[in-house]
Amino acid sequence: MTKIRNKEQLVEAAARVFEEKGYAATRIEDIAAELGVMQGSLYYHVGSKAALHRLVVQHHLRLLVAGLTAIVEGPAEPAEKLRLAILGHLTHVEQHLLEASGWFSDPTSSADITEQETAEHRDMVLRYRACWARIVEEGIARREIAADTDATAVAISLVSMCDYVSYWFRRDGDKRIEEIAALQHQIVWSGIAAQHAG
Structure with missing residues (x-):
């Protein structure tokens, strides 16, 4: 032992x-x-399997935040940052598919969760959303994204969209994760891009 x-x-x-x-x-x-x-x-x-699982969830959220922060602070254009961000999230989902569906769920449903654990989970999710919002805000500042775009609303929508892939994606399905990421990027960017940006 x-x-x-x-x-x-x-x-x-x-x-x-x-x-x-x-x-x-x-x-x-x-x-x-x-x-x-x-x-x-x-x-x-x-204290329990549920408590241990919450630690694992926090581990994955930290990895997602770190990866997205690197993209946000990198030199790429906003459209490319968005593409990399979506691909990064979905790639992490594919690598950890069996457990990914619980990462962004409300943790307060666990009977033994502490206030500190709840606060830590909420803080990590908010930090992750803020990173997405920074990409949108940069695009607005560079006039590549429509000026009236609500960066926070788009960020929340992006996280939800990426998160939900974990509920329906199958590795043996007819779409590879890279194809799904490309499709999601196309849908989102076409909806928020400034008209002159094409």
Whole structure:
């Protein structure tokens, strides 16, 4: 038997098991086996499977925020940033398909969730939306996006659109994730682009 070195090791192991089995089919002993520890050792670090899953969700949200921040702060034009942002989100969804559908769900439905966990989840979602809004705001400032566009509303819509792909996308379907991302980009950009931008 090994020891759990830190919470990061626990979260990474749980993420692998949730991805392989899905949340519903995963047992706490499956995660213990992945770590090579006794089941009781997990409860020293986390109180329940649901609490552990929330840590995994936060892990994925941090990855999404970091990836999108890099795009936002990069040198690309707004249209290209939007394309990269959509593709980045959907690629992450495809890589973690079995668990992705819960990332943006309201966490307060969990009976044992703490106020701190709720606040952390809300803050991460708001940070992610703000990154999308910055792309739209940059496009407005550069007159590539229509001046009357509500950046916040577009950002919320973009997150919802990308998030919902996790509910219906299938790896063995007739569309690759790159094709879906390209289609979504075309739909969104054609709806918000300034007329002179084409």
